[in-house]
Amino acid sequence: MSYVAIKGGGRAIAGAAAVTEYLRTEEGSGNAGAEPPEPLKIDAILHQLRHLVDRVISEGGVYHPRFAALAIKQSLGDTLEAAFALRAWRSTRPRLSATPPLDTSRMRLIRRISSAFKEIPGGQMLGPTPDYALRLLRLDLMDESPEAFRAVARDWLENCPETELPDSFPKVLDALRAEGLLPPITAVRSQTAFDITREPLVFPVPRSAALATMARAETGSLLAIAYSNMRGYGDVHPTVAELRVGYLPVLLPHPVTGELVEAGEVLITECEVVAMYEADDAGGKPMFTIGYGSCFGHNEVKAISMAILDRALQKGMKDGAANPSEDPEFVLLHVDGVDSMGFASHYKMPHYVTFQSDLDRLRTTQQKTGVPA
Amino acid sequence: MNLERKDWIRALTAHPATVLNALADELTVGCGVKLKSLPQAGLGLLTLTDGAFREPYYLGEFPLSMCSIELSLPDGRRTAGGAQVMADDAELARALAILDAILAAGFPGYERVSAHIESGTKRRAEEDRRRRAMLAATRVDFAMLNNAGDDDDET
Numbered sequence: 001m002s003y004v005a006i007k008g009g010g011r012a013i014a015g016a017a018a019v020t021e022y023l024r025t026e027e028g029s030g031n032a033g034a035e036p037p038e039p040l041k042i043d044a045i046l047h048q049l050r051h052l053v054d055r056v057i058s059e060g061g062v063y064h065p066r067f068a069a070l071a072i073k074q075s076l077g078d079t080l081e082a083a084f085a086l087r088a089w090r091s092t093r094p095r096l097s098a099t100p101p102l103d104t105s106r107m108r109l110i111r112r113i114s115s116a117f118k119e120i121p122g123g124q125m126l127g128p129t130p131d132y133a134l135r136l137l138r139l140d141l142m143d144e145s146p147e148a149f150r151a152v153a154r155d156w157l158e159n160c161p162e163t164e165l166p167d168s169f170p171k172v173l174d175a176l177r178a179e180g181l182l183p184p185i186t187a188v189r190s191q192t193a194f195d196i197t198r199e200p201l202v203f204p205v206p207r208s209a210a211l212a213t214m215a216r217a218e219t220g221s222l223l224a225i226a227y228s229n230m231r232g233y234g235d236v237h238p239t240v241a242e243l244r245v246g247y248l249p250v251l252l253p254h255p256v257t258g259e260l261v262e263a264g265e266v267l268i269t270e271c272e273v274v275a276m277y278e279a280d281d282a283g284g285k286p287m288f289t290i291g292y293g294s295c296f297g298h299n300e301v302k303a304i305s306m307a308i309l310d311r312a313l314q315k316g317m318k319d320g321a322a323n324p325s326e327d328p329e330f331v332l333l334h335v336d337g338v339d340s341m342g343f344a345s346h347y348k349m350p351h352y353v354t355f356q357s358d359l360d361r362l363r364t365t366q367q368k369t370g371v372p373a
Numbered sequence: 374m375n376l377e378r379k380d381w382i383r384a385l386t387a388h389p390a391t392v393l394n395a396l397a398d399e400l401t402v403g404c405g406v407k408l409k410s411l412p413q414a415g416l417g418l419l420t421l422t423d424g425a426f427r428e429p430y431y432l433g434e435f436p437l438s439m440c441s442i443e444l445s446l447p448d449g450r451r452t453a454g455g456a457q458v459m460a461d462d463a464e465l466a467r468a469l470a471i472l473d474a475i476l477a478a479g480f481p482g483y484e485r486v487s488a489h490i491e492s493g494t495k496r497r498a499e500e501d502r503r504r505r506a507m508l509a510a511t512r513v514d515f516a517m518l519n520n521a522g523d524d525d526d527e528t
Contacts, residue, residue, distance in 0.1 A: 064436050098420055255410070255441040268432070290426075294421065
């Protein structure tokens with residue numbers, strides 16, 4: 001493939017940007033009776049489109065909800081473009097520090113479920129979820145009054161129960177591990193994390209590179225490959241041991257005392273799956289296999305998909321890939337939204353010379369075949 | 374106020390940055406503020422321990438600002454303060470470092486910093502209460518279908 005430099009089109013490109021801005025702001029224009037249009041407020045996007053914001057911070061790889069909301073606004077809701085803008089912003093910022101490895105058992109939970117056990121230590125709490133909602137359109141939201149809108153949150157707050165629940169809860173996997181049903185934690189596993197923003201993926205890559213790549217992967221891409229495994233191009237057969245959503249304190253050393261200080265918190269989703277058991281290579285007793293997924297924001301489909309693929313990739317790294325979802329190169333090089341969107345979009349750019357070459361070769365080949373038209 | 378120094382940032386950042394910047398400016402009138410490290414805004418890298426095998430990996434980045442200062446009073450007393458805060462705001466990091474130094478050393482104005490920490494702690498406690506309420510309001514005890522009893526009879 002080759003490219004050719006082009007020139008011209010400056011006015012048209014500026015015009016295209018202006019037309020896009022026109023479409024963003026045209027609401028109510030040309031209609032005398034319409035209410036004056038209001039620009040989308042960042043706070044409204046943050047709160048009322050929170051899953052969209054969560055998706056963009058996750059796929060952008062930067063926990064900056066306000067800028068994610070801004071990126072959504074400027075991209076007219078295109079998640080790929082919004083994640084691209086967020087990554088572009090991050091590329092302009094210096095890296096100042098890294099946290100020590102944080103333990104997610106310290107999360108301040110808002111949701112915690114298990115499909116493995118009816119009862120888990122600390123209990124199951126559904127939290128905010130549409131899992132049990134009917135997928136019917138709520139037509140009452142078509143014309144929601146500001147008064148009714150405000151009353152919903154106010155009434156909930158007034159009626160929310162006082163509770164003595166703890167701030168954090170034990171993990172289901174720890175209980176299974178204590179029973180000897182899961183592989184023990186061994187010291188031989190890597191204690192150095194791979195930084196995908198600084199080093200290219202040269203295969204084979206460590207598991208930490210796979211986890212980091214999937215954590216900022218595009219949700220649909222991750223889901224599609226995980227779904228291939230679920231449907232039959234794989235054999236993970238997972239059970240969700242625990243799925244948690246909550247706020248993780250971000251700890252960094254105090255510049256004077258060195259003591260770990262809470263610098264802020266991030267909303268994350270975390271999923272741990274238990275999969276089919278397998279024999280121990282060293283002759284020990286058989287144990288369940290496990291997979292892990294997590295991402296910024298509240299995005300359960302992404303965390304579950306990641307956990308399934310983590311388990312599939314572990315098998316592929318150990319025994320060789322038996323299907324695409326077990327192949328680290330296939331999975332990790334094709335799930336990034338900004339990469340894949342960029343490649344797809346580049347086909348819109350002028351390819352006049354390469355296509356001219358294709359035309360010449362086809363015409364020559366047709367002439368050589370001598371088949372009459 | 375009994376809150377440990379490690380918890381001051383969480384309490385103080387319950388207030389708007391403008392309030393904290395103004396407080397730091399007011400309390401340092403007549404004091405010397407020497408920057409031991411320049412206020413910087415950039416990114417921090419979030420390292421998580423994975424829940425399956427306890428391996429560290431990078432979940433992603435977050436906005437981070439940091440600053441270290443030395444505060445000196447006209448009578449010659451000196452103290453150090455510092456802050457790392459999850460925000461894209463170097464000025465906020467400087468203000469938090471100043472407030473950290475004032476409270477740690479009991480310098481003039483520390484009562485006002487302490488009052489902000491107490492009110493911030495209350496705000497954070499209310500936030501935590503709302504989150505716990507989301508859990509409490511949705512606690513579930515799924516029963517097997519063959520069990521007798523009505524739906525929603527869990528206690």
